[in-house]
Amino acid sequence: NQGAVHEKIGVFNKVITGNNHAMVLGDEFDLRVFPQAWRYGFAVERRHRGGIQRSLQFFDAAGAAVHKVHLRPVSNLHAYRKLVAELVSANQEPTMSLKARVADLGARTADRAGTVDDLREHWSRLTDVNLLKTLKLSRCQALRMVGQDYAWLLDNAAVGAVLQRAAEDELPIMCFVGNRGSIQTHSGLIKSVKQIGPCIYVLDETFRLHLRSHQIREVWAVR
Structure with a gap:
């Protein structure tokens, strides 16, 4: 989403589908997908540092990204090309009609x-x-x-402090980042936490988080 990018590096091992959602699981993955929010999908190829960077990118009806899958140097290029060929749309027009974003269903009166x-x-x-x-x-x-016996507000700086302390104390955490179309989770340790300006980064081997702390509205402690 606009406030946080949650990247997991690994292999999709198992996909479980249901009526309203799906789960994508792997040694490094726990991804929940809500297909009703997915509207457009693209196979994207662009030149990058002397090579070609390939990805599958998905968007909702308003044009907001819901999920992206980027190939790595060791990814199965044959499987990628086969999948793209099977799913290619007959409509290759350079423009499309986007819908206005629907009000957040979580905002109850x-x-x-x-x-x-x-x-x-x-x-x-x-x-x-x-x-x-x-x-x-x-x-x-x-x-x-x-x-306040169940939930109380914290300073917004608590997010960076919690991540840094979890790394220093080798404390396993769960980190969720989501949008209307998907929620991705990291479970386990984090090691490398850095803050550069308003942005907080986790830069680990199979997990990367980019959090724009200036976009945080509220932070809560909950029990």
Whole structure:
């Protein structure tokens, strides 16, 4: 998304499809896909540093990126070309009609939201954040409503501090970055954390994160 780029380097080993979502799994991968948000796909090839960089790039109806897959030097080029040939569209026009972005479904109006008592009752036995949908609350609304014994605001600088401390203490973490069409997760250790200006980077062998900290609106501690 515009605030964070989450890159995993590895092989897709298993794809599990369902009615409304799919899972892509591997030794380094945990990717959740929501196909209803995917509208356009492109095979992209461009010259880069004396070679050709190849990728598959996917976008929603408004033209926002939902996922990208970049080939590595050891990637199976034959399989890539075969897949592109099988999926190539007859429509190769240089322009397309994009739709205006739909309002975020997570932004619920107050008159539709559950009460604080309802929320706290659910929270006390919460095992899945998707249960918040039964109260018609977005996560941010729920965090503000539930009370400081369950959730409290932190300074935005806490994100960089947490990542740096996790690397120093060799503390395994889970890092999710998502958009309307996909959510990708890193689970495990992180090693190399750097901050350059407003941007925070994790630069590990199979995981890379680029976070624009100046675009962070709120940071919450939750229990």
